Amino acid sequence: MASTPELGPSGSDLPHSHLPVDQLLAELSSRIDDIVVGRERLRALLDAVISIGSGLELAAVLDRIVAAACKLVDARYGALGVLDDSGGLVDFRTHGLSEEEIAALGEPPRGRGILGHIIDHPAPLRLKRLQDHPDSVGFPPHHPPMTTFLGVPILIGDKAWGNLYLTDKRGGGEFTEDDIAMIKALAVSAAVAIDNARLYAKLDASQVERERLVVFRDRDRISRDLHDLVIQRLFATGLRLQGALHLIEQPEAVTRVNAAVDEIDSAIGDLRAAIFSLHTDAETDLSTTVRGLIGVVRHQLGFSPKVQFNGQVDSAVDEATRIEALAVLREALSNAARHAAATHVDVELTVEDGMLTVRVADDGRGIPEHAQRRGLANLAARAETLGGEFKTEGREPNGTVLQWSVPLGNA
Secondary structure (H helix, E strand, O other), X not given: OXXXXXXXXXXXXXXXXXXXXXXXXXXXXXXHHHHHHHHHHHHHHHHHHHHHOOOOOHHHHHHHHHHHHHHHHOEEEEEEEEEOOOOOEEEEEEEOOOHHHHHXXXXXXXXXXXHHXXXXXXXXXXXXXXXXXXXXXXXXXXXXXXXXXXXXXEEEOOEEEEEEEEEEEOOOOOOOHHHHHHHHHHHHHHHHHHHHXXXXXXXXXXXXXXXXXXXXXXXXXXXXXXXXXXXXXXXXXHHHHHHOHHHOOOHHHHHHHHHHHXXXXXXXXXXXXXXXXXXXXXXXXXXXXXXXXXXXXXXXXXOOOEEEEEOOHHHHXXXXXXXXXXXXXXXXXXXXXXXXXXXXXXXEEEEEOOEEEEEEEEXXXXXXXXXXXXXXXXXXHHHHHOOOEEEEEEOOOOOEEEEEEEEOOOO
């Protein structure tokens, strides 16, 4: 039997109705799962791009890059090595190690072993067990054990500016080809952010505004690329899926195709909301930005959520926390649109006692007991990173309340 054509931008069509129904349904189920997982990873990448591009102070940008890389591929440990003109390491930023562990290690690495291999061969390197690589020289005393490894260079132009090193994928698995693709995409955005931060450090006060305009031009370019290369292809894929429905006779298969189209439509909505976030300016009031975001996601919900602001929302929230809060709000509203079947949503942002609280309440069907919770886990991780907390609870008589709270001034 001929192989089943792929679904997606590069596929030619859906499987035809003469295929066995079990094979057809399995293929459709697999493709729907791919769309869901791919959308969530793309959203995570977009959030990372927005986060690392939000600042212009070099040390903070570097720390954001390595933290974002770890989150994208579920790495327990990460590092970013900065190279000098001779190829040696002049800075080494880490993520996942405590202050005590860093102090116990003593002097930072000099670029030997596997680190040196990436410096000498600026190309992605993925290892199941880094100790087995011929260039491995082992770990210094007090170094935590590490096994799986992924290294990707950060290139500015055709020159390696630094390298991302990621180890110990959570869950015990190996880093994948998809992980390489995600970190390579992050490295491209990281190079832009690093270059902007380096230029910004050399500017005097009269040039600051001009450099800010450069940053926003970069964001405009990324937005156009996302629209032209991603949204339009997703839209075309959805049209092809709908156009092929007449080829399918089994009702269950038709239902699954329609579900795939709905997932694509949700993905397009998520991307549009993320693109809106790329254009947020720290000088624009947070309340204004939130209202704009709600306007973007309104079509997914089918109605406009009610929004309320309490306290000094526009003056007390720092830029890094602002970016995280907008990403949390995007996720919460997307969940309400995709899963809750809600007819009413209340959004509330409150600044009180040095805390920012984002509260989203809906009147939907609630969170199923055995539902996948990747989106909710993402919200909890964002709160934990900023020293805050995230919780969910039922709403009377029905619905769900999501509450995300973080301290201000600690970003």
